[in-house]
Amino acid sequence: MFDYKVKLDVFQGPLDLLLYLIKELEIDIYDIPMKVLSKQYMDYIASMKALEINVASEYLVMASELLKIKSKMLLPEPPISDEGDPRDELVGQLLEYQNYKAYAESLESLMASQSKIMTKAPQEMQEIDIASSTLNVDIQDLIHAFNKMEQRIKMKEEASFVIHRDTMSHEEASDYLNRQFNYKHQMSLHEVFETLEGRHRIVTVFIVVLEHIKNHVITIGRRDDDTIVLERPA
Template structure:
């Protein structure tokens, strides 16, 4: 029987967050965005999310349409400036650039406040009351890899292993518990002190298995049980 499903991930913060990730990852000048390049990379992520049948928020698709519209405008020939009275034509990238700059400011401010909060959690003052079973939480160390790096690795894995089709569009209704995949991943990582290659976590090419593994890995990182690292940009990801 045909079985359709969708998975919603709260880890995705929005299209501006994805664009900012791409700008940082590819060391792009935010004041002079190469629209063709950024659009191609953005669509790569969108197609990977659609391929996994993740529940993509409509704002991601709106941004995709916006990027394609800007790209089309950039391809149009620019009118010649005949005299000083000619009205200045606004760069079609300006609005997006301003939105990204503002978003980056808020993101950096949020990180500053988060860092201060984490520092405050490590400070304990003596209290007149006695508290039992006081636990000191270790700082979260999820590695230097974001969810977008992991999504990019998935997309590249699909291409390398030629998993684009069929990824079993007709499947049996088999539940793959996230908790079980978490245990399996954790067991595999514990047995490999030098780290596990990201691709090795996906031996089966069924969509439910891939999605379950992806979500399980995110949960393990969220719980500070594993970390995902990339030694250099564009290199393989490893789980520790």
């Protein structure tokens, strides 16, 4: 029925070879046709010997075990038997090895994914003395504006289910703010943050904004419609 020839691939032991044969022959692991499986296994052993490849003793032990199970299944069944199916022990070993192999492959995949992720040591942030800076806007207004930005980001993340792993350094946040003011010298607080995604980016840029206000690099004020605006002197 089966006309299958074993290729001499690299296997990590007799159980690995048996799982390969079961998969290639589309055999039900819970109902193994021992005649077919043992024949293909022995063909593999014979091919190794024909190519003068040293056959490990564990492969020979498994070969004898397969022939033993096969011979038991050829015997007529006694009226009452407590031994059960002679294939049960082999099936148990195969299932256990199959699970270990799946776990190993999952760990290798996880390690490969982790190797692509770069991390950076925590950066100590300088404390900003907000009280020492003269502001045309109350600090509570700034906090309220920041909370609105944070709420906007949460809503966007819940809608898209996207996880952003990238972060922004203090230098990158400063460059981002400078580029924003290259287009116009005055912007609303919403315009500054509207293109940012991720809470870490919002927080980092917000800290830079506070630093610039403290150092009088930019000023902050309020329009007639209560919109908070940032302005960089020309």
